[in-house]
Amino acid sequence: MRFAKTLLSLLSVLATSQHALGQFATRLGGVNTAGYDFSVDTNGDYSGTAAPPPTSQYTHFTSEGANLYRIPFAWQLMTPTLGGTIDSTFFSEYDQTVQAALSSGSGVYVIVDLHNYARWNGDIVGQGGPTNAQLASIWTQLASKYGSNEQVIFGLMNEPHDLNVTEWAATLQYVVNELRSAGSENYLLLPGSTYSSAEAFPTEAGPYLVQITDPLGGTGKLLFDVHQYLDSDNSGTHDTCVTTNVATLETLVSFLQNNGNRQAILSETGGGETTSCYTDLGEELSYVKSAYPTLVGFSAWSAGSFDTTYVLTLTPYSNGTDETLWTEAVRPYLP
Numbered sequence: 001m002r003f004a005k006t007l008l009s010l011l012s013v014l015a016t017s018q019h020a021l022g023q024f025a026t027r028l029g030g031v032n033t034a035g036y037d038f039s040v041d042t043n044g045d046y047s048g049t050a051a052p053p054p055t056s057q058y059t060h061f062t063s064e065g066a067n068l069y070r071i072p073f074a075w076q077l078m079t080p081t082l083g084g085t086i087d088s089t090f091f092s093e094y095d096q097t098v099q100a101a102l103s104s105g106s107g108v109y110v111i112v113d114l115h116n117y118a119r120w121n122g123d124i125v126g127q128g129g130p131t132n133a134q135l136a137s138i139w140t141q142l143a144s145k146y147g148s149n150e151q152v153i154f155g156l157m158n159e160p161h162d163l164n165v166t167e168w169a170a171t172l173q174y175v176v177n178e179l180r181s182a183g184s185e186n187y188l189l190l191p192g193s194t195y196s197s198a199e200a201f202p203t204e205a206g207p208y209l210v211q212i213t214d215p216l217g218g219t220g221k222l223l224f225d226v227h228q229y230l231d232s233d234n235s236g237t238h239d240t241c242v243t244t245n246v247a248t249l250e251t252l253v254s255f256l257q258n259n260g261n262r263q264a265i266l267s268e269t270g271g272g273e274t275t276s277c278y279t280d281l282g283e284e285l286s287y288v289k290s291a292y293p294t295l296v297g298f299s300a301w302s303a304g305s306f307d308t309t310y311v312l313t314l315t316p317y318s319n320g321t322d323e324t325l326w327t328e329a330v331r332p333y334l335p
């Protein structure tokens with residue numbers, strides 16, 4: 001009896017650690033559906049109006065092979081008071097979008113993306129602005145909604161920038177610990193600085209972020225969140241592309257492999273409706289696909305509530321036809 005019990009608990013420990021240590025084992029590819037983030041600025045200021053992404057886009061893109069949707073939202077919409085409770089009216093609207101994405105296909109994943117640049121109204125989280133506990137509070141509340149759904153990935157923060165990366169790593173560690181204490185077993189996306197730059201990651205925040213531990217055991221459920229654009233200043237504001245980013249991503253992949261075989265998701269990248277971007281973005285996403293499982297996949301920027309004139313739009317035309325960029329450079333590299 002005693003032996004059996006010991007054996008059982010040993011087996012359950014093994015099962016748990018296998019589970020926790022396991023890398024993300026599904027190739028991901030898809031698109032951002034923006035709208036609930038309109039328009040948080042890079043200072044974390046918000047004075048917008050939520051523009052719910054059209055839910056028809058999820059069945060549209062899923063039927064073409066997409067299995068990842070990143071759904072950004074403004075912190076101030078989810079919790080109108082810093083550190084306060086989630087606004088039930090807003091959450092219900094946001095959740096309808098999340099559920100529409102998840103139910104568009106059986107293997108679809110959603111990144112719930114807090115789109116606030118590590119800031120609330122100009123002040124940096126854990127560095128004079130919101131406390132680490134205030135950031136953890138919104139996430140533990142979201143965990144009470146989504147903590148049992150493995151297909152919901154928590155994007156802990158969009159594009160931190162101009163902050164102390166040592167302290168930022170401590171902030172992320174705090175949030176990871178609080179989420180696990182709250183029972184969440186979700187995959188978590190940890191962003192570095194310089195607007196989540198994939199190029200900066202290996203030498204800037206990466207060395208600090210690889211040290212973050214997971215109370216679940218292992219680090220398989222802590223993925224890194226990177227962004228990279230292909231225009232002249234890596235800002236994603238021009239319609240022409242000047243790089244494939246392959247060299248940058250190769251450097252990132254080496255860093256991840258040499259630091260515990262970690263994984264990352266390219267959760268923003270994109271280009272304009274121009275031949276340079278059809279070529280360069282296609283080559284980039286072809287590389288991302290080939291670098292699986294170190295690079296788990298990508299979500300391109302952006303469909304959702306952007307209209308078809310936005311410089312980086314991937315929103316289909318009203319007649320249902322896709323943007324040429326999507327057809328040429330994104331769709332061929334979906335999972």
Ligand SMILES: *[C@@H]1O[C@H](CO)[C@@H](O)[C@H](O)[C@H]1NC(C)=O
Pocket residue numbers: 164165166167
């Ligand atoms: C960043 O924060 C750490 C920890 O508080 C501190 O030791 C370090 O000097 C800071 N770095 C900079 C560049 O200010």
Ligand SMILES: *[C@@H]1O[C@H](CO)[C@@H](O)[C@H](O)[C@H]1NC(C)=O
Pocket residue numbers: 317318319320321
């Ligand atoms: C759909 O609309 C776009 C933009 O106006 C146009 O370029 C395309 O030819 C149309 N496709 C069809 C099948 O009508």
